[in-house]
Amino acid sequence: MPALRQSILLQDADLITIAQTRSQGHLGAMADRREVGASVTDVIGARGNWPALRLLAANRTAELSGQGLARLAALSRGDGHITVALTKRTDLPAAVKGGLLARFRDMVMAQRSVLRGEHSDVQLDQVPPGDMSVPAASAPARQGGTDPLSAEKLRSAAVRVGVLSQSRPLTCTEVSDALARGRLTEAVVILARLSDEEPETFVHALRGLSPVKNLALR
Template identity: 35%
Template sequence: MTAATSLIPGLDDIVRHGAPERRMEAVSRIADLFFEDAEALPPRHIDLFDGLLIDLVPHADTHARVDLAERLSRLKRAPRVLVGRLARENEIMVAGPLLRRSPVLDEDELVEIAHAKGQGHLLAMSERPSLPPRLTDVLVRRGDRDVVRRTASNDGARFSATGYSELVGRAGKDGVLTLAVGRRDDLPDAHLKTLLASAHGAIRRRLADIVKPERQAKIEQMMAELAGKGAPVAGKRNFVPAQRTVLALYQAGGLNESALLGFARRHQYEETVATLAAMSGIKIEALDRLVSGPRHDPVLIVGRTIGLEWTTVHALILMRLGPKRIPAPVDIDAARINYARLVPTTAERVVTFWKARH
């Protein structure tokens, strides 16, 4: 029993022993009472409602929690503990509204949640009207393609030098992200030039068309400089040395799951993909595109086809994200469950399709 529940006779009994209907009714009545005059309540009264609702809300159904989170997300003064708890829920329908706009969540809380939760939570945070550099650092490092694109397109986002370096690096294989990053007024010139160097000609021309007039001249100058230097096309990997390594392993009888696991744990991308290609029979160019894409699914499918243990598949997921990106435990759990449920015959049909297509 909290100090708050002790102020209302019978409420602690409802919290501890009440039927779900009584708890739901108590949540509804207390919440309605709070929202009647929420903006005018003094801090001590807000704290009182915080204590009352904290004990009851965990017992409310999803619909009630979603409704409560939606209403709380629009208040400048709301029960801080309750808002923080709802924002940390795994159910994104509950957490989402608060992560998108609640002014009650401070920077430390948002950064903590961004480190711990999955892509749905990160995507919701990327839509906030203001994103400080500490938060965008995490969103860009941990976010998937949709999260990173949305963050880069957010005019209220601010990026550190590290954040911009990560953004520009990821834009090398994503034309949509290249345009989103390139049109930002706060993008430093050095990063803009790197961005242009990694972009295809059509994307460069499109970027020159959509930026503000004062930026167009700078882009045209940089493009001319890059053209004069014969800028290399980004994103091309050299798999020849890796293929030699894999061939030597095969000839020595060492081309197996243990070798694959070692390459993945050392983040040796080319050797890992070359080994997977040799073990699965998928062309290395096709496998490179699949593994470096925005989703884990191809890794799960190939792994199930050749009978990999989850430990190896987990290492492959971490390898494809890179050493600087740490996935949330909920994302890894979801991948593990999907891998366990994946039927080998289904995976084999998908791989057969990939082989025929390429």
């Protein structure tokens, strides 16, 4: 639906009417629209399904109201893609970004292979707008008496990720792919690179031992 994504003739009033009455495909197209206004994104956030909400969260040119940001932050506990996408936004408070990163840490440490809301226990029609707070994540437990993020495993994963980065640019998709294959350490190394951190520094941050300098992932 290129017209919904690109047409400069459509006014917010037109987009709101479409968002209130048309299909999820229409909502997804508008969620991907450049510089779409908050009055429109509020409707998309309220009516959109998981794919539309992922597009909205990833659209850094979309204007989100406080209520819209709060809803996406609340929904992010069920969808790792929304969680990571929100950390890229410049209009999200730093404290909330830290909470989102901690939430993603828990997803990673739990080795959740599926990071999509469709497969979570979060129901879109049961999440209230809430506020901008994100509950603190619990400290990751070591599994089987071994550290899944030891220095040795990080070094080995860094070599594999380095080879991968030579063939294509690293994105959040590679994080999900690594988790889907059960490669937890590779997922963390990729996420560290996306946040411009050394893997060891990033792991310390995940464990709550130090802050992450740059939460705005590319």
